[in-house]
Amino acid sequence: xxxxxxxxxxxxxxxxxxxxxxxxxxxxxxxxxxxxxxxxxxxxxxxxxxxxxxxxxxxxxxxxxxxxxxxxxxxxxxxxxxxxxxxxxxxxxxxxxxxxxxxxxxxxxxxxxxxxxxxxxxxxx
Ligand code: HEM
Numbered sequence: 269x270x271x272x273x274x275x276x277x278x279x280x281x282x283x284x285x286x287x288x289x290x291x292x293x294x295x296x297x298x299x300x301x302x303x304x305x306x307x308x309x310x311x312x313x314x315x316x317x318x319x320x321x322x323x324x325x326x327x328x329x330x331x332x333x334x335x336x337x338x339x340x341x342x343x344x345x346x347x348x349x350x351x352x353x354x355x356x357x358x359x360x361x362x363x364x365x366x367x368x369x370x371x372x373x374x375x376x377x378x379x380x381x382x383x384x385x386x387x388x389x390x391x392x393x
Pocket of ligand 1: 300303338348349378379
């Protein structure tokens with residue numbers, strides 16, 4: 269359910285909440301959970317806090333290469349669609365405002381870029 273008192277994403281704690289809730293959903297999702305079964309969560313979650321805080325709060329804490337991490341994953345267009353659906357839902361349940369819109373837009377454009385690079389856009393899926 270969407271909370272009546274939604275605020276914007278303005279602090280690192282907000283980013284943590286978003287990331288934690290999102291991956292809880294991912295881990296309960298029958299399509300996505302198997303792709304993440306090898307993930308070392310205590311290590312992965314702080315990386316994701318850094319990634320999103322860099323995007324939305326202007327922190328300079330993430331300096332990895334997200335695309336390289338996805339090249340070898342066995343994922344298709346359906347996975348991306350589900351990932352984006354869960355991410356958008358998680359943002360909308362907890363937040364609203366400029367930064368909330370911003371993270372959704374960025375997620376979509378990065379997902380498109382990943383899919384483009386993997387040849388998953390258009391009719392090739
Ligand atoms: C089908 C959709 C996606 C799946 C199944 C997926 C899965 C994964 C997995 C399994 C990892 C961990 C890789 C590892 O360290 O072993 C990972 C890392 C990561 N993913 Fe995704 N991902 C998806 C989409 C996205 C999108 C759309 C974004 C960005 C908006 C994103 C951002 C990242 C970042 C930043 C990392 C960490 C990279 C690093 O360690 O520096 N992912 N993803």
